[in-house]
Amino acid sequence: MRAACLAAAALAMIGAVQLYRAHIEARLLRSDPESLPTDAAMMQFARAPGRQLYEAHCASCHGLAGGGDTARGVPALNDADWLYGSGSVADIERVIDYGIRSYHPKAWNLAVMPAYARPQPSTRESRLEPLSPGEIRDVVEYLWARQGRDADVEAARRGAQVYAGRGGCYDCHAPDAQGDSAIGAPNLTDRITLYGDGSREALALSVAYGRQGVCPAWTGRLRAADIRELALYVYSLSHTRRRHVEG
Amino acid sequence: MSKVSGADHSWRDFTRVSPARSFFLMGCGALLGLGLAGYSLFTARGTSTLRVPPEAVALVNQQPISRSDYLAQMQTLYGVDPAHATRAERAQVLEDMIREELFVQRGKELDLVSSDPETRAALVNAVELEIAADAITAQPSEAALRAYYEVHRTRYVSEGTMRLRDLVFAPGDAAGAARAVLMLKSATPGAPLPGELQARDSGKIADEEFYFAARIHLGERLFEAAQRLGDGAVCAPIETADGIHVLYMLENRVPARFAYEAARDQVLKDYRNDAIAHLRTGDELFLRRRANVLIADDLR
Numbered sequence: 071m072r073a074a075c076l077a078a079a080a081l082a083m084i085g086a087v088q089l090y091r092a093h094i095e096a097r098l099l100r101s102d103p104e105s106l107p108t109d110a111a112m113m114q115f116a117r118a119p120g121r122q123l124y125e126a127h128c129a130s131c132h133g134l135a136g137g138g139d140t141a142r143g144v145p146a147l148n149d150a151d152w153l154y155g156s157g158s159v160a161d162i163e164r165v166i167d168y169g170i171r172s173y174h175p176k177a178w179n180l181a182v183m184p185a186y187a188r189p190q191p192s193t194r195e196s197r198l199e200p201l202s203p204g205e206i207r208d209v210v211e212y213l214w215a216r217q218g219r220d221a222d223v224e225a226a227r228r229g230a231q232v233y234a235g236r237g238g239c240y241d242c243h244a245p246d247a248q249g250d251s252a253i254g255a256p257n258l259t260d261r262i263t264l265y266g267d268g269s270r271e272a273l274a275l276s277v278a279y280g281r282q283g284v285c286p287a288w289t290g291r292l293r294a295a296d297i298r299e300l301a302l303y304v305y306s307l308s309h310t311r312r313r314h315v316e317g
Numbered sequence: 318m319s320k321v322s323g324a325d326h327s328w329r330d331f332t333r334v335s336p337a338r339s340f341f342l343m344g345c346g347a348l349l350g351l352g353l354a355g356y357s358l359f360t361a362r363g364t365s366t367l368r369v370p371p372e373a374v375a376l377v378n379q380q381p382i383s384r385s386d387y388l389a390q391m392q393t394l395y396g397v398d399p400a401h402a403t404r405a406e407r408a409q410v411l412e413d414m415i416r417e418e419l420f421v422q423r424g425k426e427l428d429l430v431s432s433d434p435e436t437r438a439a440l441v442n443a444v445e446l447e448i449a450a451d452a453i454t455a456q457p458s459e460a461a462l463r464a465y466y467e468v469h470r471t472r473y474v475s476e477g478t479m480r481l482r483d484l485v486f487a488p489g490d491a492a493g494a495a496r497a498v499l500m501l502k503s504a505t506p507g508a509p510l511p512g513e514l515q516a517r518d519s520g521k522i523a524d525e526e527f528y529f530a531a532r533i534h535l536g537e538r539l540f541e542a543a544q545r546l547g548d549g550a551v552c553a554p555i556e557t558a559d560g561i562h563v564l565y566m567l568e569n570r571v572p573a574r575f576a577y578e579a580a581r582d583q584v585l586k587d588y589r590n591d592a593i594a595h596l597r598t599g600d601e602l603f604l605r606r607r608a609n610v611l612i613a614d615d616l617r
Contacts, residue, residue, distance in 0.1 A: 072329070074342065074345075078345065095371065096371035097371075098371075099371035099372050099384060100371050100384075102398060102399045102400040103388065103398065104398045104400055105400055130456070131456075141578045142578065142581050142582075143581075143582060158398070160388050160389075160392065160398060163385060163388075164385065164388075164389055167385050172453060172454075173446060173449065173453045173589075173593075174446070174453070175442075175443070175446065176386075176389075187475070187476045187527055188476065188529075189529040189530075200527065200529070200530065202524060202525065202526055202527070202530065203478045203525045203526070203527060204524050204525055275579065278475075278476070279475070279575075279583075281582060282582050282583075282586060283582060284582075284585060284586070284589075286453070286454050286456055287453070287454060288454075289385075290450075291454060293372075294371070294372030294383075294384070294385070295371070295372070297385075
């Protein structure tokens with residue numbers, strides 16, 4: 071009988087824990103996502119499961135510490151540079167929910183870097199024409215100059231014309247080349263590299279053969295509460311590091 | 318044979334049969350079963366409930382409106398998060414989303430899908446996505462991607478480039494063209510062309526060009542000849558309608574295979590697209606097999 075009582079008590083305990091967890095998860099979901107990072111109790115609650123989810127689903131590409139992988143074009147999640155959105159919890163959550171170029175109808179997939187060394191650089195923008203190898207080198211030189219590096223001035227001048235004209239680069243990366251996080255077009259004036267080592271050759275490869283990184287959609291595969299916990303964990307990756315750096 | 322418990326035997330003694338214990342355990346089991354049944358009844362998908370789940374902001378005829386979509390809509394319309402939105406803005410977003418859901422539900426009732434071409438097209442797209450969901454969401458292993466890359470390695474090459482002079486001699490000036498070939502073969506690569514060549518540059522290749530552009534500019538026949546030339550090489554004269562062409566290759570960079578890391582994006586995309594195409598074909602076959610399709614006599 072004692073065993074039966076113990077089993078019943080254990081069941082009741084598990085039920086109570088589940089109920090408590092469900093209650094906190096409901097609070098987590100109903101809270102304004104941007105207010106959560108300042109709620110220490112909620113962050114504490116989300117951290118362990120968020121970390122587990124991150125290690126199970128994200129770390130294989132983004133790395134355990136969220137450092138990314140420039141060889142594969144996987145963005146770092148532990149810095150303050152956000153390719154999509156502003157790095158708010160809601161923005162992170164949206165990427166986790168619907169992915170990037172994941173084929174989900176709500177995925178972030180407005181922009182794809184054209185391949186200017188191919189006869190048809192973009193399947194979406196049929197008006198875009200290919201560039202010549204010389205023009206590609208000029209554009210790279212222009213970007214090199216925009217990043218404040220030593221560049222061939224004449225080639226950079228020609229590259230600026232291609233950037234603002236035939237290449238149509240301005241359309242996504244903005245006329246000032248500072249990018250547009252609303253469509254995932256990276257800032258080309260900083261030295262933060264998504265693909266390769268940031269060399270001229272790596273830049274030329276991106277311009278010549280295009281880029282189209284993907285992130286899968288997790289909606290339907292993870293629970294809404296899991297996605298919120300994961301978003302908070304990813305948010306904490308960059309903000310913990312930033313606090314360390316600032317400190 | 319089991320022993321019947323006497324009144325003096327404790328019901329805690331598991332070596333003996335105890336009717337009191339049996340009834341107690343049966344009662345516990347019944348209560349647990351009822352609890353589970355009740356929980357399932359009120360939480361199963363499609364169950365009518367008066368409680369809005371935490372991941373939703375509203376239920377419209379039991380259809381949830383996702384909180385995540387609500388936040389995204391708020392951001393899109395007003396550029397703010399709920400904490401910074403006014404009460405009116407929050408209400409407006411919610412009203413808009415409820416209205417949309419009501420109209421979608423009404424559309425289903427009216428069976429618009431059977432008549433409205435746009436709705437039909439959207440539905441076809443959505444079903445195609447649904448079919449492909451497994452391939453879309455599955456993250457292939459690096460080993461699988463590398464294997465795919467090895468099998469399809471011819472896809473992952475750079476575009477070749479060439480820089481050349483296309484010298485055109487007057488029709489019939491075969492001797493001049495042959496002389497030019499001899500002179501160019503002994504010339505230093507990259508040096509200015511000898512002035513005594515009685516030829517004009519066609520200007521078809523202005524500077525360094527990708528193969529596909531050179532093919533367009535030179536035409537198929539000249540391009541095929543040019544493609545085979547190494548740096549500093551000269552082709553045999555080629556007679557065409559506009560004269561005799563001598564191609565002098567300054568620099569020819571043939572297409573090179575991309576390393577797996579450099580091509581990974583494209584490999585992943587191609588891998589997924591192949592998997593999606595495979596799934597779609599399979600599903601279409603399945604749908605056709607189970608469907609009863611009758612075709613009019615005149616179209617058979």
